[in-house]
Amino acid sequence: MTEFRSGFACVVGRPNAGKSTLTNALVGQKVAITSGRPQTTRHTIRGIVHREDAQLVLVDTPGLHRPRTLLGERLNDLVRDTLSEVDVVLFCLPADQKVGPGDRFIAAELARLEVPVIAVVTKSDVVGRGRLAEHLLMVSQLGEWADIVPVSAVEGYQVDVLVDVVIGHLPPGPALYPDGELTDEPETVMVAELVREAALEGVRDELPHSLAVVVDEIVPREGSGSDGRPPMLDVRVNLFVERDSQKAIIIGKGGERLRAVGTQARQGIEALLGTRIFLDLHVKVAKDWQRDPKQLGRLGF
Numbered sequence: 001m002t003e004f005r006s007g008f009a010c011v012v013g014r015p016n017a018g019k020s021t022l023t024n025a026l027v028g029q030k031v032a033i034t035s036g037r038p039q040t041t042r043h044t045i046r047g048i049v050h051r052e053d054a055q056l057v058l059v060d061t062p063g064l065h066r067p068r069t070l071l072g073e074r075l076n077d078l079v080r081d082t083l084s085e086v087d088v089v090l091f092c093l094p095a096d097q098k099v100g101p102g103d104r105f106i107a108a109e110l111a112r113l114e115v116p117v118i119a120v121v122t123k124s125d126v127v128g129r130g131r132l133a134e135h136l137l138m139v140s141q142l143g144e145w146a147d148i149v150p151v152s153a154v155e156g157y158q159v160d161v162l163v164d165v166v167i168g169h170l171p172p173g174p175a176l177y178p179d180g181e182l183t184d185e186p187e188t189v190m191v192a193e194l195v196r197e198a199a200l201e202g203v204r205d206e207l208p209h210s211l212a213v214v215v216d217e218i219v220p221r222e223g224s225g226s227d228g229r230p231p232m233l234d235v236r237v238n239l240f241v242e243r244d245s246q247k248a249i250i251i252g253k254g255g256e257r258l259r260a261v262g263t264q265a266r267q268g269i270e271a272l273l274g275t276r277i278f279l280d281l282h283v284k285v286a287k288d289w290q291r292d293p294k295q296l297g298r299l300g301f
């Protein structure tokens with residue numbers, strides 16, 4: 001029998017590289033929200049992959065980038081701290097974008113690490129064979145990689161192959177999480193993230209960066225549950241933006257946008273909590289919170 005292996009793999013790459021989508025595909029369930037806007041992920045998220053002979057803990061991280069705000073700096077620091085604590089690193093490089101300064105910036109950071117780094121070429125479904133081959137060559141010239149694996153998280157291409165490769169780099173050790181546990185994200189965080197994901201859809205420019213979501217409370221609705229069904233929950237959530245003009249955009253004409261956000265988020269939250277909910281969304285202005293240490297602290301950064 002082969003020896004059981006376990007350990008941590010950190011998923012890094014520039015914003016929008018497909019890190020969270022890959023993490024979800026590897027875990028086999030959504031543990032991290034995703035969007036077409038850069039800087040979607042704002043904290044580290046653990047996703048757990050269970051295998052007969054191994055347990056792999058993936059740590060999805062915010063995109064590494066040249067920071068322009070205090071929030072950006074905090075996110076970069078978070079990634080650096082995480083990198084120092086893992087057994088192997090997955091460096092995501094999207095196939096549909098040329099290897100650029102953003103990738104070199106990260107490659108230079110990774111070159112200082114002692115642990116193996118696997119270059120993962122993400123989104124390989126969106127380019128043809130020729131472009132993919134060119135990209136793989138560019139990636140191979142960018143640094144010293146333990147392996148280079150092209151994948152498509154959307155089509156499931158080579159996702160299992162990647163798991164095998166990563167597990168090959170893990171040390172022998174016991175399982176770190178109970179069987180079947182897919183993430184250690186607290187429920188309130190998952191709820192806030194599902195609301196943020198729904199709210200990110202269709203907004204442009206700087207608004208995605210200006211949005212922060214915090215769950216105020218989750219409480220059983222009075223009198224519900226007496227019919228033998230699980231109690232209905234009141235879920236109260238605050239959406240913070242940086243300016244009045246952004247508040248108007250999020251709410252939309254006659255509250256139309258906010259209602260659509262609520263409808264979409266509610267489905268995911270009900271699936272997560274396994275019960276019916278009443279979702280109460282409030283939009284508030286926290287002026288320039290991305291640059292304000294005090295407000296950042298209050299919003300959990």
Ligand SMILES: Nc1nc2c(ncn2[C@@H]2O[C@H](COP(=O)(O)OP(=O)(O)OP(=O)(O)O)[C@@H](O)[C@H]2O)c(=O)[nH]1
Binds near residue numbers: 040061123
């Ligand atoms: N076609 C295709 N699109 C993908 C794939 N993986 C991710 N995407 C898309 O790329 C965009 C960014 O994906 P995310 O997973 O949110 O990227 P990320 O690296 O986590 O982004 P940040 O958290 O902002 O750093 C989303 O619109 C995804 O749907 C893939 O394998 N194929």
Ligand SMILES: [Mg+2]
Binds near residue numbers: 033040
């Ligand atoms: Mg992400």
